[in-house]
Amino acid sequence: MSFLNKEICDGDNPDLTEERRTATFDTDRMAQVIYGSEKFAARRRQITKSISRIPALQDTKPLAFMTREEKITEACRELDVLSDHWEQLIYVNDEEEALHLHREVIGMEGHPFALHETMFIPTLVSQASDEQQEKWLGRARKREIIGCYAQTELGHGSNLRKLETTATYSPSTQEFILHTPTITALKWWPGALGKSSNYAIVMADLVIKNKSYGPHPFIVQLRDEKTHQPLPGITVGDIGPKMAFNGADNGFLGFDHFRIPRGNLLMRHNRVEPDGSYLKPPHAKIGYSSMVKVRSRMAMDQGLFMAQALVIAVRYSAVRRQGFLEDKSQEVKVLDYQTQQHRLFPSIARVYAFIFCGLETIQLYEKLILDVNKNGDTSGMADLHSLTSGLKSVVTHFTGQGIEQARMACGGHGYSMASYISEIYGVAVAGCTYEGENMVMLLQCARALVKAVELVEEGHPEKLSPMMAYLTKPSVTVDLTVGPEAYVKIFQLIAKKQAFKATEQLHKFMVAGDSRDVAWNKSAVELTKASRLHTRLYILKTFIRRVESITDISVKAALTDLLNLHLNYELLDVASYALADGIMSSTQMDFIKNQLYSSLEKIRPNAVSLMDSFQFSDLQLRSVLGRRDGHVYQNLFEWAKSSPLNQSEVLPSVTQYLKPMMEKSKL
């Protein structure tokens, strides 16, 4: 039975067509599972189709041949075209649809609205009072103003308590005076700050009557709305080229005693009264909610980054033929090599796992904001903070690894920017740093873990949150042949042992006389290991839960094969812990390896369709190697011919330097 007739096209590369015919499931149905609902999966397709009918968005010049200025201009042109069609393309104010639209049309290199959508608007939603939302949110949503999120400074990004930008309250004028006291206090890095934004959420240390209240969010107009010139007292600009994201104008920002009205402190959760009295928020870290929001999205976004790289690598591996197996009359698709499958398929499994986690954490954040804003209930904050801190770190790390493997799996052509994988890699690994440097966030997750272990040790296991309940599980002998639950049990034992070991080490240093901070630092590597295992356990359990809930039999069967691969791959990857602690035997290790290898064979016929199911358009992929039709070689040649270097036969550098040099050498 062939599910994919609607997608198979006679003009496509026959090797890819053959792959699509072997699929055992319907890619539209799989897309529903990936994107969380039939409705959204269908909307994505509809939006993609509508975009394909807008001539001004087709046939754009390859970004690889553009300068930064050209990339930024091109992104702005596309945004302008989108703006003209916005209401026909998507439901207004639907965040997921807006993100899809931007991803599809503008690609991944950044654009002036990236932070506007992902942080500026969400901060207004979560931190601005109703009155403030009335004033700014509507304008922001209509894109009358462009905003960004300016928190990080030249001298401090991780340690927010030491941010140096001050917002000093002046009761006589009822204003805050924003000031940048030192060079290290310059805001540095915020996306879209340098040249595009005319507004910013600025995180600054609130100072009232010489007392510091720590970082608070302020809405600040940076540029004149008519001329776009920086307002007097503001220094703003672009920080220069980066490893990737070069279509974005990450910026610097300084204030010289710049005055803003009292009403520009975002006051949904805290207030400064006209006389300068301060009303505390219901939770000290509520002002950090926009970071939690982005972190809660990152499993999904990073999963999609890795998915793009894998669509490219898997499709290309199905059209690339090199070397022989049994039949010496025809070279094999490189996808048939076990090493190629081992390089790519575990990452396919991770993509699905990460996306399932993302669907869950995005919802958890929405629920949290509702609880906080409607009922003042902040009880979910600590758990979501520790979960998303660990998750963003683990997911970004593995995504970087997976994308790099995808690049190598494409051989030489993977290294060409025609593959687009290097750009995807550069963008994805920025996630290891932004929204909390990975080690710093793993250590945040470890704080919750250590507290939980201490509760168990103090005899209060009933106080543990459900995610920590495994810390009370006794050691058991496990029969791996019984299925996923057995793998969960072993993983739980491994994660539990590491959490207790790291905590024990911390306590040992403290008993020996170290302060908690010093003991913490001496135990930090072990603590981060505990956080990673804890997070990988969550990912594994989420994957199992999600697959169990699927009703379409063929989709479920295909994902069960991926899940089995994931379980075996993950357990093998942490086997050194299990062997050292006697949790697993070497016979069990052999069993896991064999299961892993047979999973690769099972997944092989579905590999292309598992990636087709993401339904990325060629416009979004921007990859010659990853083209849907598989016509790689002729298009690589066309791409190379369009290089600016090939627009003339003899370059000026040859006439100016090489020719005279060669002539001189003849003398």
Ligand SMILES: CCCCCCCCCC/C=C\CCCC(=O)SCCNC(=O)CCNC(=O)[C@H](O)C(C)(C)COP(=O)(O)OP(=O)(O)OC[C@H]1O[C@@H](n2cnc3c(N)ncnc32)[C@H](O)[C@@H]1OP(=O)(O)O
């Ligand atoms: C086109 C493609 C689209 C794809 C979409 C992708 C999106 C891409 C576009 C966006 C691109 C880039 C965006 C990047 C934006 C940024 O990077 S913004 C800047 C982000 N900066 C950070 O993340 C800084 C990291 N640092 C921190 O978060 C904090 O400083 C840190 C948590 C490390 C510590 O904060 P402190 O204030 O010092 O707190 P402590 O005293 O250490 O902790 C006290 C307790 O509070 C708990 N805590 C901390 N934070 C939170 C929180 N948010 N919620 C709940 N609780 C929190 C902490 O754990 C302590 O708890 P304990 O005492 O142990 O119980």
Ligand SMILES: Cc1cc2nc3c(=O)[nH]c(=O)nc-3n(C[C@H](O)[C@H](O)[C@H](O)COP(=O)(O)OP(=O)(O)OC[C@H]3O[C@@H](n4cnc5c(N)ncnc54)[C@H](O)[C@@H]3O)c2cc1C
């Ligand atoms: C592409 C990109 C986009 C960004 N966009 C924005 C934006 O829109 N708005 C914004 O405000 N910021 C933005 N940032 C800044 C980003 O959030 C910070 O760079 C990030 O939070 C890391 O902080 P840092 O640069 O101070 O790193 P540092 O903290 O200086 O990290 C350097 C090293 O020190 C280690 N380290 C630091 N503290 C500890 C600790 N307590 N324990 C153990 N190790 C530690 C880290 O692990 C790391 O190895 C962006 C950054 C990038 C790369």
